[in-house]
Amino acid sequence: MTMKVLLIFVLSLLFSPPLISAAAAASPAVLDVKGKPLIVGSNYFVLPVIRGGGGGLYPANTKPNTFGCPLDIIQEASEVQKGIPVVFSPVNATAAVPLSTDLNVRFYTPTICARRMGWKMDGLDESSKQYFVKTGGAExxxxxxxxxxxxxxxxxxxxxxxxxxxxxxxxxxxxxKDVGIYVQKNGARFLVLSEIPFKVMFEKTF
Incomplete structure (x- = not known):
């Protein structure tokens, strides 16, 4: 190998993109209760880490004499109730659900609102001064x-x-803001934007 070729080879190594560093910079996968990565397209229950304060999440119409979508997102009153499973869709195509990455969350349920079960942040509710997380989000x-x-x-x-x-x-x-829980006077527990996070874990349905 001539000195000229050797010099070009060394310079190419110095200025080549650090492939290992780029791979290391990728966000780690979110893990379920068994320590396995969340898989895009699979169904998972969103469950509270703290016991005794309610169960999983489900969509519900909480306003009397009203029908249709979008629906509020409610936490089950009992910790033994796991709610309705969700599906995650990251902004970029990946096999596993990455941490700290934009994603859509959708309830997996065959209801009348099945095509509008994606989560979304709603506008400010003037009566409660809360930003509720509801269904009706885009995917x-x-x-x-x-x-x-x-x-x-x-x-x-x-x-x-x-x-x-x-x-x-x-x-x-x-x-x-973090997503947390807002408890109404009647005890109903709503998903909202909050200063106090709702700490969760993920359980695969099957």
């Missing part, structure tokens, strides 16, 4: 029009939490 098509439909799963100590902090629009201004 896919990341951008300004679907901004309210993108959530993330983040670590909360050794547990997980949902966060509303979409990064699918570079020019949009968003208020980043």
């Amino acid at each position: 896919g098509n990341p951008g300004p029009q679907t901004l309210s439909s993108w959530f993330k799963i983040e670590k909360a100590g050794s547990d997980y939490k949902f966060v509303f902090c979409p990064t699918v629009c570079n020019v949009c201004k968003v208020v980043c």
